[in-house]
Amino acid sequence: MRLFGTTRTGTPAPAGRGTWCCEFELSGDAVPRAVTEPAGQEQARVLVRLHGEPLGYLGVPLPPTGLDVDDLVRLAHATFARGIAAHLAEEGVHDERLPGRPAAAGGRCPNRVVADDLVTVVVCTRDRSAVLASCLERLRRLTHGAVEVLVVDNAPSDDGTRRLVESVAREDPRFRYTVEPRPGLSFARNRGLAEAAGRFVLFTDDDVSVDPDWVQGALRGFRRRDDVACVTGLVCTADITSAAEAYFDARASSWSSRTEARLFDLAGDRDASALYPYAPGIFGTGANFGFDRDHLRALGGFDEALGAGTRTRGGEDLDVFVRVLRSGRAIAYEPAAVVWHHHRADDAALLRQLYGYGTGLSAFVVKCLMSAGTRGEVLRRLIVGARRLAAMPGDAGDRLDGRSARPDGALRRELLGVAVGPLLYLLALADLRRRPHGVPSAP
Structure with missing residues (x-):
């Protein structure tokens, strides 16, 4: 799902050298989204967020079929385990779904x-x-x-x-x-x-x-x-x-x-x-x-x-x-x-x-x-x-x-x-x- 598309111009990067930039909300059931459509890049840079709070970036291959959400979830937990735990602890949440996808933000979410x-x-x-x-x-x-x-x-x-x-x-x-x-x-x-x-x-x-x-x-x-x-x-x-x-x-x-x-x-x-x-x-x-x-x-x-x-x-x-x-x-x-x-x-x-x-x-x-x-x-x-x-x-x-x-x-x-x-x-x-x-x- 994309948020907004726009057309870009300029000298193309060498084949496979461009990067599609997107974001992925770890909680709920959201899919990766971006302000532009992929344009033949073979790599993706994914800003991982939890209840809207940025945790960091993942660099992953971008297959023609698109990013796999399950793979992103696993990689996000492996990479940002400390940040995820700190955010949920500040929110006062113990989520039994972990290491899957956390529930939506609650009233004590630090990013609310x-x-x-x-x-x-x-x-x-x-x-x-x-x-x-x-x-x-x-x-x-x-x-x-x-x-x-x-x-x-x-x-x-x-x-x-x-x-x-x-x-x-x-x-x-x-x-x-x-x-x-x-x-x-x-x-x-x-x-x-x-x-x-x-x-x-x-x-x-x-x-x-x-x-x-x-x-x-x-x-x-x-x-x-x-x-x-x-x-x-x-x-x-x-x-x-x-x-x-x-x-x-x-x-x-x-x-x-x-x-x-x-x-x-x-x-x-x-x-x-x-x-x-x-x-x-x-x-x-x-x-x-x-x-x-x-x-x-x-x-x-x-x-x-x-x-x-x-x-x-x-x-x-x-x-x-x-x-x-x-x-x-x-x-x-x-x-x-x-x-x-x-x-x-x-x-x-x-x-x-x-x-x-x-x-x-x-x-x-x-x-x-x-x-x-x-x-x-x-x-x-x-x-x-x-x-x-x-x-x-x-x-x-x-x-x-x-x-x-x-x-x-x-x-x-x-x-x-x-x-x-x-x-x-x-x-x-x-x-x-x-x-x-x-x-x-x-x-």
């Missing part, structure tokens, strides 16, 4: 969140109404009772997005449309933040397919501790049918493969990385994050000199993570907040994205160097950071494990972005000075 908090979901988009339609269809399936979906149309060149959202809103009043005329993802996100009615604001991208229980997963993260001001979640790869998708999947492992909850702050819950808290990928990604609305407003929102659609092309996510931590609040990584991301399917698009990663990262570093509060911390990490950046493409190649080749020029494009990012940030600041209300927040 009962809340009436109004949550605003913000989707920023620009001239991609065809892609956005799939995103909105999935958002219509959200199960949280008190939710509004705000689509921010960023500097549109036509009325396609407005017409699409208005057609959806006629059937589902939870959806509404607004426009942000200034081009740039941070401008668009700040527009959504300003208009959000919810206590919590969740952001996702137009190329993302959300899980129906995504909002509840995020709320679980906010309940991890009273000082949590930001929640990130699991961003699963939606499918791998091209070499570019395979490479990006390997690069994205820091936020696409972790299935254990984690708290981050500047006190006792620090990551062991020598770059912490200035390292990209530790906390999560902007395709799946949410904030305490009032706290993010107090921080000044997103830095409008950073992000897609500006000269710098990125860096705004890491910037806001660091500012949350430096404000004395915590970040919760909550794998129960699941979304599925469609990666760039061709080499040209992937190389543009890697270039943007480079420009955004060095632009963010320069911002920190320009601030007395963060200058010393960043200077002490520059050498380690440079070494880590140089090793990143090789690490991704190792994770590919021969399944696909690294795109030609990947490292060169990213390093070029790093080299020009500082200049681009200064130019972006000049752009903001020529615009009203364009003052970036201090890190």
